[in-house]
Every structure is written in structure tokens, then in C-alpha cells.
Amino acid sequence: MELKNTPIIVKQEFNTTAEKVWEAITNPDLMRQWYFNNIPDFKTEVGFKTEFIVKSETRVFPHIWEVTEVINLKKLSYSWCFNGYEGKSISTFEISPLKDKTKLTLTASIIEKFPENIPEFKRESGVAGWNYLIKESLVAFLNK
Numbered sequence: 256m257e258l259k260n261t262p263i264i265v266k267q268e269f270n271t272t273a274e275k276v277w278e279a280i281t282n283p284d285l286m287r288q289w290y291f292n293n294i295p296d297f298k299t300e301v302g303f304k305t306e307f308i309v310k311s312e313t314r315v316f317p318h319i320w321e322v323t324e325v326i327n328l329k330k331l332s333y334s335w336c337f338n339g340y341e342g343k344s345i346s347t348f349e350i351s352p353l354k355d356k357t358k359l360t361l362t363a364s365i366i367e368k369f370p371e372n373i374p375e376f377k378r379e380s381g382v383a384g385w386n387y388l389i390k391e392s393l394v395a396f397l398n399k
Contacts, residue, residue: 267393268358269393279393289393291318299331301323301325306338343367
């Protein structure tokens, strides 16, 4: 994905509390159930880093996350980069309590250009991945 691309934004309402949504996106035991099953650890502390491997059919992507912002129960941001590849992005999760629901807004922004010749780094792949993770996987997890 390129810097000129507008951020990927995915919005989803959940029939649960803000606390449960926050727990799902910050507790590593829960994150492993809907997000990436091999996240070694996660802490809502600015500067916390974690690394793990995600494999596609043809490539290995060593993920490196670093927490950049935390507002408890409201906002979480962390950078994404991949060891051995150029590029960096920031993913921001914002939680908004509604009357009897909770809205989650995910914004993925590119801050350093990713390689254009790798299909997994194309915008379409990012849009599809985030839509799957938030609108399908997280929804199913929170509806259990």
C-alpha cells in the first residue's frame, strides 16, 4: 500500500459492552481466539512490542507491533511493520459506547510505503483482511 492511499476504515456495532470489546482487542488470550492465534503477548502500554509470524501460501511475514497510544476503554493504536520488508502502518481501534451497543472503528493508515509488488501489501488485501477480522471473526467471537 502507498502513502497516498486513504486509510482503511472499518466500522462495526456489537451487541455488547465497551468493556467486552476492549477486552477482546487487548487481552492476548482473547486476541488469539479471533485475531492471530500465535500472538505471544500483548499489553496496553505505550512502547510495548510483540513479534510473531504469519504465513501466507507463498510468504512468511514476521509481524512487529508496537503500542503507540492507549486511552483505556476508548482508543488503542499500534504500529505494524514486517521484519525483512519495507513499510509501516498504524492501526487504531476506537470504541464508542452507544445506547445498548458498542461501536468499534478500525483505522489502518500507512506511514511508510510497503512494497507494491507483494499482493499481501496491496490495498485490496488490507481492506479484505480488516473486514474479515472485524466484521466476521470479531463479531463471531463476541456473539459466542
